[in-house]
Structures are given as C-alpha cells and as structure tokens.
Amino acid sequence: MGVDWIGFGYAALVSAGGVIGYLKAGSVTSLVAGLLFGLLAAVGAYLASHNPKNAWISLGTAGTLAVVMGLRFLSSWKFMPAGLMTLASSLMLVKIIVGMLKTRPHKS
Structure with missing residues (x-):
C-alpha cells in the first residue's frame, strides 16, 4: 500500500488554517479546531495508508x-477561509468515497 499523500496534505492544510486564523485574528478557537481536525485527518491518512478500507476517521473528519x-x-x-475549506473537504470526501468503493469486494 502507498502512503496517502493527499490525505496528509489535507491534514497539513487544515492545521495551517487553524494556525493562520490564530495569527491573523487571535482566534484560539480556530487554532484548537484546526489542530484537532488536522490531527484527526493525519491519523485518518495514516490508517488509510495501511488499509484503504479503514477510512472512517478520514471520512468523518472531511465530512x-x-x-x-x-x-x-x-x-x-x-471564499477565505470557509470557501477554501469547503472545497478542499468536499474534494477529500469524493476521494475517500471513490477509494472505499474501489476496495470493496465484488460479489459474483
């Protein structure tokens, strides 16, 4: 299995968004939420890298x-930041769902 680089990139984007929200607006809520959801996205990407069927954390986080x-x-x-994160999260949802459907066993 390959590493889920897209998932790790998404996790970095989410985390960076929280840090930028804190630095620009002093929003502790943005910092905590960004780091928490970034961590969850990174854990989801790590788990999906080892087993593509194990994408539930990624699915929940992006959803x-x-x-x-x-x-x-x-x-x-x-658009910034809500529109960008909506777009990125929606694209991640499509990627995760397509990946889950590809790994499902087919019944004959």
Whole structure:
C-alpha cells in the first residue's frame, strides 16, 4: 500500500488554517479546531495508508469540516477561509468515497 499523500496534505492544510486564523485574528478557537481536525485527518491518512478500507476517521473528519465550513461559507459568502475549506473537504470526501468503493469486494 502507498502512503496517502493527499490525505496528509489535507491534514497539513487544515492545521495551517487553524494556525493562520490564530495569527491573523487571535482566534484560539480556530487554532484548537484546526489542530484537532488536522490531527484527526493525519491519523485518518495514516490508517488509510495501511488499509484503504479503514477510512472512517478520514471520512468523518472531511465530512464534518465540509458541513461546518460549508454553512459558514453560505452565511458569509467569503471564499477565505470557509470557501477554501469547503472545497478542499468536499474534494477529500469524493476521494475517500471513490477509494472505499474501489476496495470493496465484488460479489459474483
């Protein structure tokens, strides 16, 4: 199995977003949420790297961020940061779901 580089990149993006939110706006909530969800995304990528069927943490993390940041985007219509995270999380959801469907055993 290969390393889930896309998943680790997504985890880094989420973590960096939390740090940038803290540095620019002094938002401790952004820092804590960014680091927590970044850690969860990294753990999910690590687990999926070893077993592609074990993508549930990644699925939950990306799904939660897609919904939460999507709602923030719809209320503000500002692309940064809510729109970017909605887009990135939605793309991760598609990647995870496609990966899970490819690894399912086919019944004949």
